[in-house]
Amino acid sequence: MTISADHAAQQPATAEPGAAPAARHASQQAGSQHTEQQDPASEAVRKFGITVEDYMLPARHQIQMVGPDGTLHPHTEQGTQPGHEYTLPGEAELLAAYEQLVVGRRVNDQNSALVRQGRMAVYPSSHGQEACQVAAALCLADGDWLFPTYRDSVAVMARGVDPVQTMTLFRGDWHGGYDPSKHKVGIQCTPLTTQLLHGVGVAHAAKLRGEDTVVLAMCGDGATSEGDFHEALNFAAVFHLPVVFFVQNNQYAISVPLAHQSVAPSLAHKAVGYGMAGERVDGNDVVALLAVLGRAVKLAREGSGPLLVEAHTYRMQAHTNADDATRYRQDSEVAEWVAKDPLSRMTTYLTDRGLLDDGLAARIADKAEAVATQLREGLSEEVPVEPQDLFKYVFSTPTPQLKEQSAMLADELARDAASTAAASTAKGSGK
């Protein structure tokens, strides 16, 4: 536990670590518990020379840098305005993102195929949303945390988690397959928006220790109706925490369109109600996403408090393999979004800029294929499950009750094995 050391570094020197926070706050009176933090209003005015409303309200238009046809908009037509200014990411960053886009698309398609073949129980595909997935992972530094949902497998892999471990949840071996502490990636969360609060807590702990960790916490458009969405944004704002809330607005929550969730001007507009800055971005434009999320992470790290970014995208496939999207949306609508595909637009843009040629495209395709192979092989392998794992991880030490139940199952299995063995012996001798 390092809070004392890191805390002490921030505090006026005092002999006793426990007394340091007290000393810092001793002069504060009732009702002003968190006055040491920056007032977001004056900060916005100081930093950008704009009013607090102009800082917190999203820019009038969504930020889009590269259009669906793959051409870069002139700076004046990117949707930016004073205080909402974005710089084009560098070449290396764009190429890294492109590679992850190609891998992500391949992962989505491979996983959907594995579900159809019965090798995986379920897969919520992010086909069409890969730009959001990739940018969410790439905008973070090593020490930062990501809190993903069930739909964000590609983001988890792009953060460096092993693809097969990522899929453990959907394959049905266990509820999670990777170590969140090691990767600084929460287990992909299903109860909608509950993970946002975990992100808030991780950021709060880091802030108390004086670390500069940023948390990026993800959710969908429908999920913004949940109570924990509200509580998480409000807590992050009140405690002035470095959390970037990233909403992938893919237009639907299973079958329910966004119009049934919210009549706010946009989801990004919700930010102002919490006293944080919001922004809208084209969720199929990885260039704009890298710029907007990158700046949000930077601002959060510099102490501007939390931010809310809404990405406008589309779920090209059904909610999961178990869903039938034709029951609630028109093919024509899907076709419109095919034309806005995040991957093909980047291919065009990078090719036109001379950054991508056939050789590089082939090398990237090979990498994507290698990941797909890894998934195919990893998920085809019969990994035996360990029944005693049921009892092992409920508490740090099993209770007497769990020990009893574990012994009961062991006994049951031993008797099963014995009778199977006896049966095969009988069969053998009968021949």
Add this chain to the structure above:
Amino acid sequence: MSPTITTSSEANGNVSAATARAAARAAVEAEKTGPQTITLAKALNTAMADAMHADESVLVFGEDVGMLGGVFRITDGLTKTFGTSRCFDTPLAESGIVGMAVGMAMNGMRPVIEMQFDAFAYPAFEQIVSHVAKMHNRTKGTVKLPMVIRVPYAGGIGGVEHHCDSSEAYYAHTAGLKVFTPATVADGYRMLREAIDSDDPVMFMEPKKLYWSKDLVDLDALRDEHTANTERGTSSEGRAAVARPGTDATLIAYGPSVPTALAAAAAAAEEGRSLEVIDVRSIVPFDDETVCASVRKTGRAVVIAEAHGFASVASEIVARVQERCFHHLAAPIRRVTGFDVPYPAPKLEHFYLPGVDRILDAVDDLQWED
């Protein structure tokens, strides 16, 4: 290796070794050492203060726990002593409090959070059941959640609706949560320290009608006991206590019902019947050993709890004891619990709460003629 668990009045023996660290603790306890009469509230408060002194990662937060010290004053003075980084008020949102605590626990802290009242923990139910209880399991133990959710619970205080629920069964039913409930002043200190030390999440159910109950306890002796336990790797966790020894029948109770059971045992003694009282202390893990040893000895048992009886902790105790002690039983095990009605309004609560007479009636029914 397990330490002996004693009730608070028995725990007052050893004061000698305490003085060495007393000076270092002057900031926590300005008061005199040695046995003193303190309330359960003070014992809980001292446990938090000591834990915060011992470990910088221990944080306290919730609604009104800062400047006010909590509506029951259990966190009194913690903000003053430790500052607003270590004990602070949150916005009014229970799911937010619990969810944020989950994240903090994931990231190296040991949050001790307060739900203002039992029924106001319900907005946090999803976080508690789906995350607090399951994170360790889901991550195969790589993420532990060392957090304590303190819940002032149960009735008997003339409280209005939503302020008197006995909600322990919801938590006890949820795999992955420990559920503790102290009934004595000394256990208030002892068990809260153990809950804060636990690497697993603990629902710490505080009987609010006992907050102002007093007992003569020696806090320094309790501190020494805690230190000694920590050094030995032992604790009283998961252990029931014999609150009053007896031979004829066993009263099994926890939290707010323990003093009622003791009063019933005292009344029965006057009628010549010797009742043993077991204080369950830890609902999860449950101490089958101590409870069953008593029932095997006496052959008769009554389980007492304030919560509704249907599908309750009391039901679970009856089932467990019956499965393990059937051949020692002289009579069916009885339950004396709250009725299966919403917790009543203040003027009606005395009809609802298990009282001495109702307990003695149940004892009378234990087929003594056989």
